[in-house]
Amino acid sequence: MKLQQLRVLLAVAQNGSIHEAARSLHITQPALSKTIAELERELGVTLMLRTTRGVTLTAYGTALVKRASLVEQELRHALEDIEAIRGHDEAQLNIGFTAVASGGPLPNTMASFRRRFPNVALRAYEQRPQQLFEGLREGRLDLALVSTCNGPGTNAFQWEPLFSLSMHVAVRTGHPLRRVRKLRTLLEADWLVLDPIDEPGSPLVSTMRVNGLELPKRMVQSASNLLGLQLATQTDLVSMWSDTVFHDAGAVRMQPGLLERLPITDEIPDFDVYLVYRSADLMTHMCAEFAKEARHHAKVNPPWRRPRRKAGAG
Structure with a gap:
């Protein structure tokens, strides 16, 4: 299995048609179809079904696309780390956050990070927790700020307490x-x-x-x-x-x-906000720098507070 084959498969999945995928990759349709056929032959399964409306991934194709997307993102991260070591700060950083998490030090974190690394393409997405976990799992997000009143969630990620909000x-x-x-x-x-x-x-x-x-x-x-x-x-x-x-x-x-x-006397749970990521060892240089900024700004400027200490998930 070759990286080029995976890139072709991803392009087809993202565009929904052979024609659009070939155009996005600047190759001919016969060349693209040949690459897909070779990949299917190597794996011994059918990855997509061709219809008059375009192409539809099979269960095999869907499973491979999820992993291929992660491979592509990790390759991008590796190249960005190499550029960082060379002293270049051109990179792309994708941050996700919940609505409650946006009401804290996130804006100041982003502003200070941009001042330090103006050439980094910083993208932030407000999403629901399950969408954030999916983005982290598939490599579309590098880091997420997740709010919860129930403590750390899935063990698939690292959960680092950042701050709490009433x-x-x-x-x-x-x-x-x-x-x-x-x-x-x-x-x-x-x-x-x-x-x-x-x-x-x-x-x-x-x-x-x-x-x-x-x-x-x-x-x-x-x-x-x-x-x-x-x-x-x-x-x-x-x-x-x-x-x-x-x-x-x-x-x-x-x-x-x-x-x-309102002077409510009933219990209203506090929300803890966590930095959530797949692994500290797999963080790119820029992702690690953003995390440092988030930790710094979480320590200053009330009204948010230091988080309640809870055992994180590894």
Whole structure:
């Protein structure tokens, strides 16, 4: 099995057609088809099915594409490490994060990293935890900042505690429910949620679960923190936000006095944010430098706190 064969297979999987894959690789369609046929012959299986609508990967093809993607990313990492040793800082760094994790030192981390390494193509993606794990597993992400109130997750990755955030139930200033102290009283209110309601680790789901309550019946869901903040401060929607929103810190900020924290006496779980990666030994030089910046900025500038000490997963 040759790297060129894997690159051809990946191109077909990414483009969904022989024609587009050949064009992206600047080779002829017969040459591409020949490469795929040779790979299938070597493996003794059919990797893709050709139809009038394009190509579809078989189970064999899907399995190989996942591994081939990881091989390609590791090769890119190896070349970037070589360039770093030579004193060149041209590289690509893909960072993933959850919505809660963005409300911390991430913006300052990215800014300081960019000042040190202006030639690195830094890409950041807000995703759900399972999407982040998949990206790490397949090599599409180099590092992730994952928020959870349940401690480290899968043992497939390293989990390094970074910081903790308190969560608060909040309403717009002057809201008629602003003095409510019990979550049960809010179950009939209109809520804003920033995470999918089928995400078990979301702040709202976690809070209701630890208090033995059902989810509110009426909810508006927004995948955008910025839109969510506008809705929270300009409508009667009840919402949940981290400390950073109320202290003009982190990624999402607002004009002071637009949002009030409710004096809730029920338990609201803190969220711990972890640096999650496949292996410290496999980190590229640039990834390791970004992790250093994240650790540094997590130690300064409240309101986030040092994480609660929990055993990480190796």
